[in-house]
Amino acid sequence: xxxxxxxxxxxxxxxxLNFLESLHYDIQPLKEKGRKLxxxxxxxxxxxxxxxxxxxxxxxxxxxxxxxxEDILLEFEPDVYDLLPLPFGKCRLAVAGEPKAKNKFAxxxxxxxxxxxxxxxxxERGKSVDIVKLEGSVELAPLLGLADNIVDIVETGxxxxxxxxxxxxxxxxxSARCIANRNSLKLKKAILAPLIDSFRMEEAAI
Numbered sequence: 001x002x003x004x005x006x007x008x009x010x011x012x013x014x015x016x017l018n019f020l021e022s023l024h025y026d027i028q029p030l031k032e033k034g035r036k037l038x039x040x041x042x043x044x045x046x047x048x049x050x051x052x053x054x055x056x057x058x059x060x061x062x063x064x065x066x067x068x069x070e071d072i073l074l075e076f077e078p079d080v081y082d083l084l085p086l087p088f089g090k091c092r093l094a095v096a097g098e099p100k101a102k103n104k105f106a107x108x109x110x111x112x113x114x115x116x117x118x119x120x121x122x123x124e125r126g127k128s129v130d131i132v133k134l135e136g137s138v139e140l141a142p143l144l145g146l147a148d149n150i151v152d153i154v155e156t157g158x159x160x161x162x163x164x165x166x167x168x169x170x171x172x173x174x175s176a177r178c179i180a181n182r183n184s185l186k187l188k189k190a191i192l193a194p195l196i197d198s199f200r201m202e203e204a205a206i
Contacts, residue, residue, distance in 0.1 A: 001188070001191055002040070002043065002044045002045055002191065003043075003044040003045070003064045003065060003188070003191055003192050003195055004044065004045045004046075004047065004062070004063045004064045004065075005044050005045070005046050005047070005063060005064070005065050005066065005067065005195075006046075006047050006048075006049055006053075006054040006057045006058055006062070006063035006065070006066040006067070006068075007046055007047070007048050007049075007054065007066070007067050008048075008049070008050070008051045008054050008066075008067055008068050008069065008176075009048045009049065009050060011089070012051075012067060012068070012069060012088075012089050012176055013048065015088040015089055015176065016067050016086075016088070016176070017030055017031065018088070019086065019087070019088055023198050023199075025041070025042075025043055026041060026042050026043070027041070029041045030046060033048075037049070043195070044195065047062075047063060051068050051069055051071075051072045052072055052076055054066040054067070054068045054072070055068055055072050055073070055076060055078040055080060055179065056078065058078070058080050058179050058180065058181050059078045059079050059080050059181065060181075061181045061183055061184060063181070064180065064181055064184040064188055064192055065083070065178060065179065065180045065181070065184070065192065065195070065196070066080070066178070066179045066180075067086070067176060067177075067178060067179075068176070068177055068179055069089055069153075069174065069175075069176060069177070070085075070089075070174035070175055070176070070177050071093060071114060071117070071153060071174050073177060073179070074114075074116075074117050074174075075114045075115075075116050075117050076116075077116075078179075079182070080179040080180065080181065080182070081179060081180045081181070081182050081185060082177055082179055083177070083178045083179060083180050083196060083199075084177070084178050084196075084199065084200060085175045085176070085177055085178075086175060086176040086177060086178055086199065087175075088175070088176050089174075089175050089176030090173070090174075090175045091153050091154060091155040091173075091174060091175075092153070092154045092155075092170055092171070092172070092173055092174070093114070093117065093151065093152070093153055093154070093170075093171045093172050093174060094151070094152070094154045094167045094168075094169060094170045094171055095110070095149050095150070095151055095167070095168045095169040095170075095171065096139075096149060096150050096151075096152065096154070096160050096165045096166060096167050096168055097142045097148060097149035097150060097165055097166070097168055098142050098143070098164060098165060098166075099164075099165075099166050101142060101148060101149075103148050104145060104148055105130065105148060107128060107129060107130050108127070108129045108130070108148050108149065109129065109130040109131075109132060109146075109147040109148050109149075110122075110129050110130070110131055110132070110147055110148070110149055110150065110151055111131075111132040111133075111134050111138050111141030111142070111146055111147035111149075111150045111151075112131065112132075112133065112134065112138060112150060112151040112152060113133070113134060113135060113136075113138060113152065114151055114152075115131045115133050117151070117171075118131060118151045119131060121151075121171055132146060132147050138150045138151075138152050139152070139159060139160065139163045139165060140163075142165065143163065143164070143165075149168060150165070151171070153174070154167060178196070178199055180192070180196075
């Protein structure tokens with residue numbers, strides 16, 4: 001029996017593969033997967049999905065552990081065990097907008113993919129905002145007059161800069177996280193422990 005790992009497709013996937021390679025795992029099958037969404041390696045089975053789906057697969061026990069952005073955990077609050085931070089996927093969640101823009105609306109309107117995080121953040125600071133939920137390219141919202149500002153993940157800041165936006169407030173730093181199914185941690189401890197321990201040792205070393 002091997003552990004089943006759910007991996008977030010895209011940027012985190014590539015960073016995690018580099019991380020595994022640094023731990024001397026054989027990742028060649030993962031590099032050669034093409035469009036396959038399930039891959040078996042010498043040490044584990046891997047499935048590839050969008051971030052929020054990774055959390056869902058882990059929550060329901062389809063996958064034993066998952067690699068996911070911390071933003072997914074904060075926004076959707078899945079019922080999983082948050083094991084540890086990983087030394088990659090580091091970025092910031094920030095409020096951004098046009099440099100000299102004034103509020104266009106009676107109450108500040110924020111466009112974001114993260115309505116729950118955003119609402120909680122402003123509520124804790126005694127502010128009430130109107131939320132416009134978008135799924136992509138939130139940078140367009142202030143430029144086209146849909147919102148005063150945006151809340152989004154910022155890694156390099158290049159996308160903001162190229163669209164004439166600036167960071168107005170940094171909310172929190174986030175990173176990739178290793179999460180686990182609660183039952184798997186108990187029932188499959190023997191097969192999961194070596195993998196998780198290797199992550200912990202590398203994270204501690206960094």
